[in-house]
Every structure is written in structure tokens, then in C-alpha cells.
Amino acid sequence: MRLIFKNLNVLRSTINAISTSLEIKEIVEAAGTNLPNLFDFSSFGVFWKEDLLLFLYQEESCPPSFTQEVVTNMVKVFSIMGEESIVADRITLQTENRKLRPKQMMVDPKATLKSHLTLPLVIEGEILGCISLNSDQPNAFDAQDLQFLSVIGYQIAATLKHFQRFSSIKNIAIYDTLTGLHNRRYFEERLGVDAQKSFYSSTPLSLVMVDIDHFKKVNDTFGHTEGDQVLCKISSLLKSSVRKKDTVARYGGEEFMLILPETGLGEASMIAERIRKLVENTLFEIANARINLTMSMGISNFPSHRAKSKEELVKMADQALYDAKRGGRNKVCIFTGKSV
Amino acid sequence: MAPSVKEDKGGKWSSDLVLDLYSNLLAEIWELVSALIGEAILAFLFTLAIRKLGEKYPFLNALKVSDDGISLNEAREDCRTVAPIEIHRGFQSLINHLSQLFSTLAEGVINKELFPKVFPRVKEAERIISQK
Numbered sequence: 001m002r003l004i005f006k007n008l009n010v011l012r013s014t015i016n017a018i019s020t021s022l023e024i025k026e027i028v029e030a031a032g033t034n035l036p037n038l039f040d041f042s043s044f045g046v047f048w049k050e051d052l053l054l055f056l057y058q059e060e061s062c063p064p065s066f067t068q069e070v071v072t073n074m075v076k077v078f079s080i081m082g083e084e085s086i087v088a089d090r091i092t093l094q095t096e097n098r099k100l101r102p103k104q105m106m107v108d109p110k111a112t113l114k115s116h117l118t119l120p121l122v123i124e125g126e127i128l129g130c131i132s133l134n135s136d137q138p139n140a141f142d143a144q145d146l147q148f149l150s151v152i153g154y155q156i157a158a159t160l161k162h163f164q165r166f167s168s169i170k171n172i173a174i175y176d177t178l179t180g181l182h183n184r185r186y187f188e189e190r191l192g193v194d195a196q197k198s199f200y201s202s203t204p205l206s207l208v209m210v211d212i213d214h215f216k217k218v219n220d221t222f223g224h225t226e227g228d229q230v231l232c233k234i235s236s237l238l239k240s241s242v243r244k245k246d247t248v249a250r251y252g253g254e255e256f257m258l259i260l261p262e263t264g265l266g267e268a269s270m271i272a273e274r275i276r277k278l279v280e281n282t283l284f285e286i287a288n289a290r291i292n293l294t295m296s297m298g299i300s301n302f303p304s305h306r307a308k309s310k311e312e313l314v315k316m317a318d319q320a321l322y323d324a325k326r327g328g329r330n331k332v333c334i335f336t337g338k339s340v
Numbered sequence: 341m342a343p344s345v346k347e348d349k350g351g352k353w354s355s356d357l358v359l360d361l362y363s364n365l366l367a368e369i370w371e372l373v374s375a376l377i378g379e380a381i382l383a384f385l386f387t388l389a390i391r392k393l394g395e396k397y398p399f400l401n402a403l404k405v406s407d408d409g410i411s412l413n414e415a416r417e418d419c420r421t422v423a424p425i426e427i428h429r430g431f432q433s434l435i436n437h438l439s440q441l442f443s444t445l446a447e448g449v450i451n452k453e454l455f456p457k458v459f460p461r462v463k464e465a466e467r468i469i470s471q472k
């Protein structure tokens with residue numbers, strides 16, 4: 001009876017630790033830390049289909065061949081349950097090696113997988129992945145182990161589902177549904193973070209405001225559906241023309257913003273000019289017609305323009321964009337220093 | 341205890357009687373295995389097995405699986421036109437496929453609990469039906 005109470009307590013704290021985890025790595029660690037008090041195992045694995053991630057928490061003396069066997073078996077079982085074949089090479093494997101056994105019980109270097117319990121992570125009829133307990137010993141697990149593992153599996157599945165929902169809500173909150181670029185809300189937040197970093201460390205930061213010239217004509221001539229396609233095409237040109245550290249956002253309508261961290265005025269001008277030329281030389285196919293489009297851009301920069309806030313930086317870029325429009329469009333203009 | 345299966349007036353096993361027999365058997369499998377792996381996983385495995393066999397035995401598609409168990413009520417109507425021996429084969433395939441899934445997941449752990457209780461009943465059903 002005392003053993004049952006002890007096991008239930010371990011189970012309770014395992015479930016509690018899993019449910020308060022914020023990422024999959026934490027789930028595996030939370031479970032892995034507690035599981036040795038419940039089972040004798042060589043490795044414990046969690047496979048998450050969505051990101052093709054397989055985490056293994058294993059006894060440090062497990063030979064690589066054993067690890068490989070566990071991975072192959074988990075992929076095989078998941079493929080049967082998920083009715084889809086998963087190529088093992090596409091999976092990102094992360095292993096956490098820990099001392100789970102006393103020295104005299106180290107895993108033999110030639111050990112093979114002798115027994116396992118693998119359960120699908122199922123919630124609301126959907127399979128999210130699988131979990132697996134593995135051992136180099138034959139018949140290492142019994143019915144009670146299976147019961148405990150299924151309870152742990154339920155909690156892991158519920159937590160992963162929660163991650164999935166959270167991530168999709170987060171996506172809705174920060175991405176523009178039409179173009180897939182970041183939306184204005186995200187832009188404001190990102191600029192806040194980048195500007196603060198820049199103001200405190202005195203590293204340069206450039207902002208480019210982009211507007212498609214005469215875009216209203218595209219909508220009026222070809223209709224809004226075709227206009228939307230142009231916006232998508234230009235968005236992907238913008239996205240592919242910047243660096244990984246840069247942010248591209250749809251600011252509204254046919255206006256876009258580029259945040260270029262650690263970028264001086266010279267470099268920002270080069271990037272903007274390259275994008276302007278790229279768009280100018282691109283033929284956009286709209287409803288059996290091929291048209292050319294141009295863009296106007298305005299650049300502001302910290303510290304060159306002495307902006308004191310992110311709002312001021314935006315106003316400066318807007319002013320520069322206005323100058324580009326007034327100067328005949330299809331231009332990149334830098335803020336001239338006149339009042340904003 | 342053997343399931344209560346009775347012959348109809350014509351001395352033949354009707355679809356309903358075969359369904360009754362397997363309804364009891366599946367309920368027993370459900371009770372036993374859900375205690376080991378939980379209802380949600382078991383419902384998932386049942387659904388998987390039915391999807392796999394539904395093309396060969398279309399009446400299986402009418403089985404309703406939920407976290408509460410498995411219901412054959414809707415299948416009864418579909419089974420009126422199906423030969424009892426075919427129903428028997430369909431359910432036998434379903435149970436075999438489930439036990440293969442159990443073995444894929446937990447090697448012998450589930451089947452070790454299941455076989456002594458359920459296997460003789462499947463054999464008995466086979467014997468009763470093949471006699472007719």
C-alpha cells in the first residue's frame with residue numbers, strides 16, 4: 001500500500017511538472033526527472049509530429065546503436081498509428097543523457113532494444129505524436145507501468161495541444177492574414193524592442209517606410225482580388241530581399257515597413273535601392289496582362305536623425321516617404337532633417 | 341461466462357444474434373484495455389482498426405466509437421442484409437487487427453491480460469457459428 005501511495009505521489013508531481021511546462025524540452029525534462037522513480041528504463045522518448053522533434057531522455061551509458069534502435073522503433077510505431085510514413089532523416093533528434101542507474105548496472109555497449117512501451121499521444125481523436133519507454137532488458141514493463149505511462153501520456157498530449165492552440169493564436173495576433181508578413185501590431189512591438197536596444201547601446205537602427213506607387217489604379221483596373229495578388233507578390237519580394245535579423249511588416253493597405261537593426265544610413269539606402277530596382281524590373285502578371293510597378297521609400301535612422309522615440313522614427317520615415325512621392329515617385333529618400 | 345446467443349425460429353444464427361455476441365465481446369475488450377491505456381487512446385485504436393477494415397467489411401463503418409465505449413446500435417440496420425458468417429469474419433478481423441496494434445504498442449503487456457479472457461470467447465463464437 002505504501003508503494004502505491006509513493007507511486008501515486010510521483011505520478012502526481014510528474015503530471016504537475018508537465019502541465020506547467022512552457023516548451024516540449026521542459027516536458028521531457030520534467031517527465032524524465034520523475035520517471036526513474038516509477039520505472040526502470042534505459043530511455044524515455046517523446047516524438048512531436050508537428051515539429052518533427054524527437055526528444056530522448058536516456059541513461060548516459062546507452063550506446064549510440066541503442067539510441068538509433070529506439071528512434072527507429074518510435075518512428076515505426078508512429079507511422080503505423082498515424083497512418084503516414086515519417087522519414088527518420090527528417091526528424092530532429094535531441095538527447096539528454098543522465099545518470100539513471102548505479103555504475104554496476106550500466107548499459108552494455110552492445111545492448112539492443114529488448115522491450116518497450118509506446119503510446120500514441122492522442123487528444124480529441126487527433127494523434128500529436130507518441131511517447132516511449134525503452135529498456136535493454138527483456139520483459140522490463142508490466143501492466144501497471146502501462147497504466148502509469150498512459151496517464152503521463154494524456155498529460156503530455158493535453159500540454160502539447162495547449163502549445164498548438166497558443167501558437168496558432170499567437171500567429172493570428174502577429175501575422176497579416178493576406179500577405180503572411182508581420183502585421184502592424186507586431187511591427188509596433190518589434191520596433192519598441194529594437195529601438196530601446198538601439199537607444200541604450202547606441203547601435204544604429206534604420207527604418208524604411210515603403211509604399212507601392214499608384215496601387216489604387218491596379219485595384220480600379222483589375223479588381224481587388226488581383227490587387228491582393230500583387231500585394232502578396234511584393235510581400236514575398238520584400239521578405240526575400242532582407243536579412244534574417246530584419247523585420248518586414250505590412251503597415252496598412254499598400255504600405256510596408258522594414259526594421260533594419262544594427263544598420264547605418266548607407267547600408268539601409270543600399271538595401272532600399274536594391275529592393276526598389278528589383279520591383280521596378282519585375283513584371284507582374286495580372287489577369288493575362290503584364291504590368292510594371294514601382295515603389296517609393298522613406299528612410300529614417302538612429303542615431304543620425306536624433307530621434308528620441310520610436311514614434312519619432314516612424315514620423316521621420318513617413319516624412320521621407322512623402323518627399324519621395326512628391327519628388328516623382330519610384331525613389332528612395334532619406335529624412336532630410338526638417339521638422340516632423 | 342458465455343454470451344447469451346440464441347438460435348432464431350428457423351434454426352439459423354441471425355445477424356442480430358451474431359451482433360449480440362460480438363457486442364458483449366467488444367464491451368469486455370473495452371473494459372479491460374481502457375483500464376490499461378485509457379479511453380481516448382483505445383477509442384483512437386478502434387477507429388484506426390475500423391478505418392483499416394471498413395473497405396472489406398463496410399458494416400464495420402457503422403460502429404460508433406467514443407470515449408464512452410463502442411456502440412453497435414447503428415450497425416444493426418446495416419447488418420440486416422449481411423450474412424452472419426460475414427459479420428463474424430468482420431469482427432474476427434477487427435479483434436485480430438486490434439490485438440496486432442496492442443502488440444505493436446506494448447508487445448505482450450496488453451495481450452497477456454486480454455488473451456486469457458477474450459481469446460476463448462472468440463474461439464467459442466467461431467465454433468458456434470461454424471456449426472451452423
